[in-house]
Amino acid sequence: MKKVRMGIIGVGAEGGMYADFLLAGKVSNTELAAICDIDPVKKNLCDEKYPNVPFFTDYIEMLESGLVDAVCTTVPHYLHPEMGIQALKRNIHALLEKPAGVYSLQVSELLEYAATRPELTFGMMFNQRTNPLYQKIKAIVESGEIGAIRRSTWMITTWWRPQAYYNQSAWRATWGGEGGGVLVNQAPHQLDLWQWICGMPTQVTSRLKFGYQRELAVEDDVIAMTEYENGASGVFITCTHDLLGTDRFEIFGDKGKIIVEGSKKATVQVLSRSEQDINRSMTIEGVINLFKGKKLDDYEVNEYVIESAQHQLEQHPKVFENFSANILDGTPLLAPGSDGIKSVQLANAIHMSAFMDSRVNVPVDEKSYLTELNKKIAAEKARG
Numbered sequence: 001m002k003k004v005r006m007g008i009i010g011v012g013a014e015g016g017m018y019a020d021f022l023l024a025g026k027v028s029n030t031e032l033a034a035i036c037d038i039d040p041v042k043k044n045l046c047d048e049k050y051p052n053v054p055f056f057t058d059y060i061e062m063l064e065s066g067l068v069d070a071v072c073t074t075v076p077h078y079l080h081p082e083m084g085i086q087a088l089k090r091n092i093h094a095l096l097e098k099p100a101g102v103y104s105l106q107v108s109e110l111l112e113y114a115a116t117r118p119e120l121t122f123g124m125m126f127n128q129r130t131n132p133l134y135q136k137i138k139a140i141v142e143s144g145e146i147g148a149i150r151r152s153t154w155m156i157t158t159w160w161r162p163q164a165y166y167n168q169s170a171w172r173a174t175w176g177g178e179g180g181g182v183l184v185n186q187a188p189h190q191l192d193l194w195q196w197i198c199g200m201p202t203q204v205t206s207r208l209k210f211g212y213q214r215e216l217a218v219e220d221d222v223i224a225m226t227e228y229e230n231g232a233s234g235v236f237i238t239c240t241h242d243l244l245g246t247d248r249f250e251i252f253g254d255k256g257k258i259i260v261e262g263s264k265k266a267t268v269q270v271l272s273r274s275e276q277d278i279n280r281s282m283t284i285e286g287v288i289n290l291f292k293g294k295k296l297d298d299y300e301v302n303e304y305v306i307e308s309a310q311h312q313l314e315q316h317p318k319v320f321e322n323f324s325a326n327i328l329d330g331t332p333l334l335a336p337g338s339d340g341i342k343s344v345q346l347a348n349a350i351h352m353s354a355f356m357d358s359r360v361n362v363p364v365d366e367k368s369y370l371t372e373l374n375k376k377i378a379a380e381k382a383r384g
């Protein structure tokens with residue numbers, strides 16, 4: 001079987017893990033062909049750990065080496081779009097780490113260029129899309145089984161990170177190095193799944209806390225309220241300081257609801273008739289009986305449970321497998337590169353609402369967002 005020759009750019013925590021599983025043959029259609037990092041310490045480590053894998057200190061040299069068909073960008077977020085463009089320009093397929101970028105203007109430029117190269121594969125490492133649970137929930141929502149969405153809420157506070165995590169690399173949790181906190185590092189996974197399943201909102205109002213429980217300049221606590229074109233609303237809560245965190249995603253439609261707990265179990269309840277329909281025909285006697293706990297003839301509730309045994313570490317090899325299959329035989333991408341901008345637009349809008357202390361449209365004006373981000377970076381630099 002022909003294998004895609006993959007180059008990993010950035011062999012830090014994530015890139016190191018990818019290099020390990022590719023070398024161990026965990027992705028049947030992909031081989032580790034080269035690695036790149038600007039850090040000389042990483043070169044020594046890689047020479048020891050991967051003696052037969054060519055190492056580059058300049059990713060452009062790796063792209064032009066003839067050794068790789070594709071690259072994955074496991075580097076700090078600001079670099080993803082430019083590395084994506086440089087790869088595609090050299091006929092190299094690009095798998096971008098999340099987030100696709102820090103601000104949507106840079107991701108728009110990437111998408112514009114990628115659109116001119118449809119013959120190349122351009123994908124996103126949205127590994128949580130491989131979770132069969134979320135794939136089924138997306139299918140349920142799209143089939144109309146629970147009706148039109150009225151409200152979706154996601155409390156995802158299981159992203160606990162101690163101060164030592166932030167202190168491990170200088171780029172983390174800074175405006176200049178990372179471009180934000182939990183919204184650009186951890187929560188892009190859920191922002192992506194949320195919009196993948198429930199669609200993009202049109203407006204956002206948020207309340208963020210910056211450096212609330214950690215010594216950081218960026219946000220470590222987020223509450224955002226979203227509004228959608230059909231009148232639906234949403235709430236997104238995330239933080240990195242709940243040691244006993246919660247991962248609970250609820251979708252309420254006019255014909256049912258889905259409650260997802262821990263990204264492992266979903267309880268789906270489906271009404272035999274829509275709530276509007278039941279509302280129209282319900283008599284006051286019916287209401288009294290309902291309050292007395294009597295079973296009514298007016299409607300039935302069908303309930304079922306979906307469970308996923310998938311471990312998170314199984315997800316990343318699956319994204320590589322799907323990405324390489326797209327290169328080799330045109331298998332549809334689970335996470336096309338063009339989807340990468342949506343979670344960036346959401347994160348930018350949530351930031352912008354807090355910066356402006358007002359409700360903002362989604363997407364926010366790209367240039368205005370960059371201006372605000374640059375102010376944060378300048379203030380951070382001035383503080384030293």
Ligand SMILES: NC(=O)c1ccc[n+]([C@@H]2O[C@H](COP(=O)([O-])OP(=O)(O)OC[C@H]3O[C@@H](n4cnc5c(N)ncnc54)[C@H](O)[C@@H]3O)[C@@H](O)[C@H]2O)c1
Nearest residue numbers: 010011012013014015037038039074075076077097098169
């Ligand atoms: N999909 C996931 O589940 C997941 C999980 C963790 C991290 N990530 C993403 O992976 C990216 C990297 O995160 P990390 O935790 O591995 O960071 P890290 O700091 O541990 O590693 C980043 C590496 O990139 C290298 N680097 C920086 N600039 C470079 C350049 N110009 N050329 C080559 N190498 C360069 C650094 O030297 C470092 O070794 C981030 O964007 C993060 O969001 C994704």
